[in-house]
Amino acid sequence: xxxxxxxxxxxxxxxxxxxxxxxxxxxxxxxxxxxxxxxxxxxxxxxxxxxxxxxxxxxxxxxxxxxxxxxxxxxxxxxxxxxxxxxxxxxxxxxxxxxxxxxxxxxxxxxxxxxxxxxxxxxxxxxxxxxxxxxxxxxxxxxxxxxxxxxxxxxxxxxxxxxxxxxxxxxxxxxxxxxxxxxxxxxxxxxxxxxxxxxxxxxxxxxxxxxxxxxxxxxxxxxxxxxxxxxxxxxxxxxxxxxxxxxxxxxxxxxxxxxxxxxxxxxxxxxxxxxxxxxxxxxxxxxxxxxxxxxxxxxxxxxxxxxxxxxxxxxxxxxxxxxxxxxxxxxxxxxxxxxxxxxxxxxxxxxxxxxxxxxxxxxxxxxxxxxxxxxxxxxxxxxxxxxxxxxxxxxxxxxxxxxxxxxxxxxxxxxxxxxxxxxxxxxxxxxxxxxxxxxxxxxxxxxxxxxxxxxxxxxxxxxxxxxxxxxxxxxxxxxxxxxxxxxxxxxxxxxxxxxxx
Amino acid sequence: xxxxxxxxxxxxxxxxxxxxxxxxxxxxxxxxxxxxxxxxxxxxxxxxxxxxxxxxxxxxxxxxxxxxxxxxxxxxxxxxxxxxxxxxxxxxxxxxxxxxxxxxxxxxxxxxxxxxxxxxxxxxxxxxxxxxxxxxxxxxxxxxxxxxxxxxxxxxxxxxxxxxxxxxxxxxxxxxxxxxxxxxxxxxxxxxxxxxxxxxxxxxxxxxxxxxxxxxxxxxxxxxxxxxxxxxxxxxxxxxxxxxxxxxxxxxxxxxxxxxxxxxxxxxxxxxxxxxxxxxxxxxxxxxxxxxxxxxxxxxxxxxxxxxxxxxxxxxxxxxxxxxxxxxxx
Numbered sequence: 001x002x003x004x005x006x007x008x009x010x011x012x013x014x015x016x017x018x019x020x021x022x023x024x025x026x027x028x029x030x031x032x033x034x035x036x037x038x039x040x041x042x043x044x045x046x047x048x049x050x051x052x053x054x055x056x057x058x059x060x061x062x063x064x065x066x067x068x069x070x071x072x073x074x075x076x077x078x079x080x081x082x083x084x085x086x087x088x089x090x091x092x093x094x095x096x097x098x099x100x101x102x103x104x105x106x107x108x109x110x111x112x113x114x115x116x117x118x119x120x121x122x123x124x125x126x127x128x129x130x131x132x133x134x135x136x137x138x139x140x141x142x143x144x145x146x147x148x149x150x151x152x153x154x155x156x157x158x159x160x161x162x163x164x165x166x167x168x169x170x171x172x173x174x175x176x177x178x179x180x181x182x183x184x185x186x187x188x189x190x191x192x193x194x195x196x197x198x199x200x201x202x203x204x205x206x207x208x209x210x211x212x213x214x215x216x217x218x219x220x221x222x223x224x225x226x227x228x229x230x231x232x233x234x235x236x237x238x239x240x241x242x243x244x245x246x247x248x249x250x251x252x253x254x255x256x257x258x259x260x261x262x263x264x265x266x267x268x269x270x271x272x273x274x275x276x277x278x279x280x281x282x283x284x285x286x287x288x289x290x291x292x293x294x295x296x297x298x299x300x301x302x303x304x305x306x307x308x309x310x311x312x313x314x315x316x317x318x319x320x321x322x323x324x325x326x327x328x329x330x331x332x333x334x335x336x337x338x339x340x341x342x343x344x345x346x347x348x349x350x351x352x353x354x355x356x357x358x359x360x361x362x363x364x365x366x367x368x369x370x371x372x373x374x375x376x377x378x379x380x381x382x383x384x385x386x387x388x389x390x391x392x393x394x395x396x397x398x399x400x401x402x403x404x405x406x407x408x409x410x411x412x413x414x415x416x417x418x419x420x421x422x423x424x425x426x427x428x429x430x431x432x433x434x435x436x437x438x439x440x441x442x443x444x445x446x447x448x449x450x451x452x453x454x455x456x457x458x459x460x461x462x463x464x465x466x467x468x469x470x471x472x473x474x475x476x477x478x479x480x481x482x483x484x485x486x487x488x489x490x491x492x493x494x495x496x497x498x499x500x501x
Numbered sequence: 502x503x504x505x506x507x508x509x510x511x512x513x514x515x516x517x518x519x520x521x522x523x524x525x526x527x528x529x530x531x532x533x534x535x536x537x538x539x540x541x542x543x544x545x546x547x548x549x550x551x552x553x554x555x556x557x558x559x560x561x562x563x564x565x566x567x568x569x570x571x572x573x574x575x576x577x578x579x580x581x582x583x584x585x586x587x588x589x590x591x592x593x594x595x596x597x598x599x600x601x602x603x604x605x606x607x608x609x610x611x612x613x614x615x616x617x618x619x620x621x622x623x624x625x626x627x628x629x630x631x632x633x634x635x636x637x638x639x640x641x642x643x644x645x646x647x648x649x650x651x652x653x654x655x656x657x658x659x660x661x662x663x664x665x666x667x668x669x670x671x672x673x674x675x676x677x678x679x680x681x682x683x684x685x686x687x688x689x690x691x692x693x694x695x696x697x698x699x700x701x702x703x704x705x706x707x708x709x710x711x712x713x714x715x716x717x718x719x720x721x722x723x724x725x726x727x728x729x730x731x732x733x734x735x736x737x738x739x740x741x742x743x744x745x746x747x748x749x750x751x752x753x754x755x756x757x758x759x760x761x762x763x764x765x766x767x768x769x770x771x772x773x774x775x776x777x778x779x780x781x782x783x784x785x786x787x788x789x790x791x792x793x794x795x796x797x798x799x800x801x802x803x804x805x806x807x808x809x810x811x812x813x814x815x816x817x818x819x820x821x822x823x824x825x826x827x828x829x830x831x
Contacts, residue, residue, distance in 0.1 A: 042543075043542065045542070046542030046543065046547065046551070046567075046569070049542075049548070049551055050552065050554070050555040053552070053555070053787060053791060140637075140702060140703045142703065143703050143704065143705045144705055184573075188666060198573050198576060198577055198580065199572070199577070201572050201573040202572035268699055322702065322719070322724070323698065323718045323722070324695070324699045324702060328541060328543065330695075331541075331544070331695045332543035334543070334695070334715075335543045335544070335547070335548050338714050338794065338796075339548060339791045339795055341794035342718075343717040343718030343721060344718045345717070345718025345720075345722040345724065346718075346719070346722035347718060347721055347722045408569075408571070409569070409570060457660065457688065457705060459657065459658065459686075
C-alpha cells in the first residue's frame with residue numbers, strides 16, 4: 001500500500017490552499033503565453049524563476065510546471081484558430097485543426113484538443129506515479145545510436161505528414177534538413193552557411209521559421225484572395241461542441257496518442273518532439289479515409305494533442321527521477337531545484353517524497369484546472385474568428401512580431417520571419433506543404449549530432465547501429481515503414497487523396 | 502477604434518519620453534538596467550544573474566532585467582552591450598568561457614578589440630567541479646589512477662564530454678589527458694551541462710569535468726563516480742573525494758566563475774556605483790543562500806580596479822592553458 005500512502009501524501013501537499021493557488025496561477029500564465037505566439041514557456045519560466053526564491057520549493061515548482069503544461073493547452077488554440085504554431089508540438093495541430101476551423105468546426109476542434117489533452121494528462125500523470133523509475137531506465141537505455149535510428153524513423157514517417165504529392169513532401173523534408181544545417185558545427189566549431197552573419201551562428205530559430213511559413217504565409221495567401229473570401233471561415237459556424245460522430249472518431253485516436261506520447265516523452269532530448277508527429281502519422285496510416293487528413297480530420301487533432309500533452313507530462317520523469325533534463329524548460333526546473341538546495345538526482349524521490357508526490361498530484365489537478373479554464377473560453381475564441389479579417393490579420397501580425405522578437409530579443413529574427421512568410425506564401429501557391437519541412441528542420445540537426453556521436457562511440461564502425469538491440473529494432477521498423485509507403489495499396493490511397501483536391 | 506489608437510499613442514509617448522529627455526549628467530541609474538546573459542535561461546550563469554538582478558533592484562532603486570543573448574561564444578552578448586552609450590545601463594554577466602577563453606580563442610570572430618572595449622566591474626561567484634566517471638555498463642574505474650590506467654590500456658576507446666569545442670571543460674579534459682599521458686576521444690555535448698550529465702549517466706561517454714551544481718545529486722545517487730574535486734580543499738559535503746592537487750595534478754581543472762562586465766568607456770564613478778550595488782546584493786541573505794545552495798562560493802571584489810586586475814590575471818592563466826592544450830578551432 002506504499003503507492004496509496006504516497007498518493008495520499010501527494011494530495012495532502014497539492015491540496016493546501018497555497019499550492020492550489022500557485023497551480024492555478026501557473027495554469028493561467030501558461031495558457032496566456034501559450035495563446036500568444038512565440039512567447040514560449042522557456043522565457044516565461046526563466047522570468048518567473050526569481051519569484052520562486054521566496055516560496056516553498058514545492059509551491060515554486062508547482063507553478064513553473066503549471067506554466068509548462070498550461071502552455072501546451074494554450075498553444076493549440078492559436079494553431080487551430082489562426083494557423084500559428086508557437087511551438088514545435090503545435091505544428092501538427094495546425095494541419096487539421098485550422099482546416100476544421102475554416103469549416104466552422106473551430107469549437108469542436110478546441111473542445112476535442114482540451115478533452116484529449118486532459119485525458120492524456122490524467123493517464124500520463126498516473127504513469128509517473130506508478131512507474132517513473134522503470135520508465136526512466138528505458139530513457140537511459142537510449143544512447144546516441146538509438147536516437148539516430150529513432151530520428152531516421154521519424155524522418156521517413158514525415159512523408160506521411162503530407163496530404164499531397166509524395167515527391168514534393170520529400171523535397172520539403174530535404175529543404176528542412178538543409179535549413180537545419182545552418183549554424184556552428186558542434187564537433188569542430190566551424191560555421192556553416194552563416195555568410196558571416198553573427199546572428200546565424202546558432203542556426204535559424206524554430207519560431208521565426210514556423211511563424212513565417214505557417215502564420216505569415218497564410219496571411220499573405222488570405223490577403224491575396226478577393227475581399228469577400230478573405231475571412232478565415234469559409235463556412236458558417238455550426239454547433240460549438242463536437243457532435244457524436246466526432247466524439248466517436250476521437251476516442252481511439254486519443255487513446256493511441258496518449259500511449260505514444262507517454263513512451264516518447266520519457267526520452268530526454270528529442271523524444272517528446274516526435275510524439276505529436278508520430279501520432280499524426282499513425283492516425284493517418286490506420287484511417288479508412290487518409291484523404292481527409294490535411295482537410296480537417298478530427299483524428300488529426302485528437303491524437304497529436306493527446307500525444308503532445310502526454311509527452312509533456314512524462315518528460316518530467318527523467319527530470320524528477322534522474323536529474324537529467326530532457327528539454328529547456330526541464331533544465332530550468334532543475335535550476336529552480338538547485339537554488340532551493342535540492343540536488344536533482346535519483347535521491348529526490350527518497351529524500352523529498354513530499355516534493356515529488358506533491359508535484360505529481362498537482363499536475364493532475366493542474367490538468368483539471370486547465371480543462372475548466374479552457375472549455376468556457378471556447379465560445380469566446382470562436383467569436384474571435386468573426387472579427388473582420390482586415391482587423392484580425394493586423395492583430396495576428398503584431399503578435400507574431402512581438403513573439404518572434406521576444407524569443408531571442410533579436411530584430412534579425414523578425415526579418416527572418418518576414419522572409420519565411422514570403423517563402424511560405426510561395427509554398428502555398430506551389431502546393432508544397434510546410435509541415436514536412438519543419439520536421440526535417442527539427443530532426444536534421446538532432447540526427448546529425450547523434451550520427452556523429454554514434455560514430456565516435458563506435459570508433460568509426462557503423463555496425464554500432466545494428467549491434468545495439470533497440471537501435472536495430474528501430475531500423476527494422478524504418479525498413480518496414482518504407483515497405484508500407486511503397487506498397488501499392490498505400491500508394492493508391494495516397495493518389496486518391498491527391499485527386500480529391 | 503480611434504480612441505484605442507489615441508490611447509496607444511499616449512502609452513508609446515509616455516514610455517519614450519523619459520528616454521529622449523534623458524540628460525547627460527543625471528545620476529546613475531536614471532532608467533532600467535539590463536544584464537545581458539550570453540547563455541540560454543536555466544544554466545549556472547543565467548541563474549547567478551537572475552539571483553543578483555533581483556537584489557540589485559533594491560540597491561540601485563531601478564528595475565534590473567535579465568536578457569538572454571546566446572550565440573557565437575558570447576560575442577553576440579558583447580556586441581549587445583557595446584551597441585549603446587557606455588553609461589552603465591547595459592551590462593553583461595559573463596563566465597570563464599565567454600570572458601576569458603573567447604577573447605583568446607575566437608579573436609578573429611570579433612569585430613572589436615576585446616581588451617580595449619570591455620572591462621570587468623565585479624566578480625560574482627565561483628562554482629567548483631568534479632572530475633567524474635560514468636557508472637553505467639561495464640566501465641570499472643573508480644579512482645583517478647584507475648581511469649588513467651584504463652585509458653592507457655585502451656587508447657582511443659575512452660571518451661569524455663564537454664560543453665562544446667573550446668569550452669572550459671574541454672580545455673580541462675585535454676590538459677588532464679595530456680599530463681596523465683593517455684588518449685581520449687572528445688564527444689562534445691550540444692546542450693551544455695544538461696547534455697553532459699545525460700551522456701555521462703547513459704554511458705555514451707566515460708568521464709568529464711562537470712560542475713558540482715549540475716551533478717551533485719547524481720554523484721550522491723551513485724550515477725556518477727566522483728574521481729576528484731576541482732577545489733583548493735576537499736568539499737565538506739564530499740569529504741572522501743580527493744582534490745586534483747592531492748592526486749598529483751595541481752592546477753588542472755577550472756573553477757568556473759561569473760563576473761559582471763561593462764563597456765570600457767563607462768565613467769569610473771558609475772563603475773564604482775555598480776560594483777557597490779553588486780557587493781550589497783552578494784552580501785544579502787537571499788543571494789548568499791541561493792548561491793550556497795547551488796554549491797557556489799561568493800568571491801566579491803572591493804572595487805572595479807580589483808575586478809579588472811582579477812580579470813587580467815584570469816586571461817594570463819588562460820593564455821598558458823590555451824597554448825598548452827593547442828586545440829584547433831575554425
